[in-house]
Amino acid sequence: MADWQGVSEFVAVAETASFTKAAQRLGTSTAHVSRQVSLLEDRLDTRLLFRTTRRVSLTDEGDTYFQHCRLLLDGLREAESALTQLKESPRGQIKLTAPVTYGEQMIMPIILDFMIQYPDVEIDVDLTNNQLDLIDSGCDFAIRLGRLANSSLVCKRLATRKLIVCGSPTYLATNGTPHTLSELGQHNCLRGQHDYWRFREDGRERNIRISGSLRCNSGIALLDAAKQxxxxxxxxxxxxxTALDEGSVVRVLNNYQDLEEGIWALFPHRRLQPLRVKMLVAFLTDALTNKVL
Incomplete structure (x- = not known):
């Protein structure tokens, strides 16, 4: 076991870039983590970390060692997880984060159904439009919408979404129905965070600048305005x-609809998913796939 001494502490420091955060994750003291990492460096006769009062970073040798150690620890966790998953029912806590509106409308009803089926699972949901750091926040996964930035996180597509342009029958009867993108300049386009809408024309993405009398960062509020x-x-x-089904709004410019985007579950690369997380993600995938238009 001497060969493993300090490895867990080193990997935790490398992933959190902090001795303090590594100690919190491992449930031990900062002094213990620092001592174990120093002993590891002495045993390897190699400097693995640059330490300053403001930050901790990997040396080139430390980065190489970290990549190998992480795989070894993941393998050990996977072996332990395989034993845990032999139990007949998932149990334990899951923590996740999701955007506010999408979380309220789409994610939470599914989670409540999941909890009815698996009462031994506790779920902690943080609904926020801020993109939390999954490691710092302790989240098992995050729900993210649309295009993903380059990331070290592992992702799984749960479902897809598409952007739709619509207006109420009253508005279209009064102002006419646009049939081409050039006609949008003649219409009152209710804006969200951006001054453009995304379309696809002749196989190419196009961003069309729009203008209108209302800007609001709430999709629900924009929908209410359109219905009126x-x-x-x-x-x-x-x-x-619901609004499309009941006819309070009508789709337009269908021929210019942009490609579908993903709805994603993102996981910290350092973690293997326990049974309870895998089952919730599968449950979400099944439910969301059936709900998307």
Whole structure:
């Protein structure tokens, strides 16, 4: 076991870039973590970390060693997880984060169904439009929408979404129905965070600048305004299902709809998913796939 001494502490420091955060993760003291890493460096006769009062970073040798050690620890966790998963029912806590509106409308009803089926699982949900650091926040995974930035996180697509342009029958009767992208300049386009809408024309993505009398960062509020005849909106399909079904808004410019985007579960690369997390992700995938327009 001497060969393993200090490895867990070193990997924790490398992943959190902090002796303090590594100690918190491992449930021990900062002094213990520092001592174990120093003993490891002495045994290897190699400096693995650069230490300053403000930050901790890997040396080139430390980065190489870290990549190998992480695989070894993941293998050990996977072996332990395989034994745990022999139990007949998932149990334990899951922590996740999701955007506010999507979380309220789409994720939470599914989670409540999951908890009814698996009462031994406790779920902690942080609904926020801020993209939390999964390691610092202790989240098992995050729900993210649309295009993903380059990341070290592992992702799994749960479902897809598409952007739809629509307006109320009253608005279209009064102002006409646009049939080409150039006609958008003649319409009151209710805006969210951006001054452009995304389309696809002749196989190429196009961003069309729009203008209108209302800007709001709430999709629900924009939908309410459109239903009242204030103008056109472009929103993801999950906002619009009920309104389209009941006919309070009507789709337009269907031939220019952009490609579908992913709805993702993102996981910290350092973690293997225990049975309870795998089952919740599968449950979400099944439910969301059936709900998307």
């Amino acid at each position: 005849g204030s103008g056109l909106i472009q929103l993801p399909d999950y906002y619009l299902q």
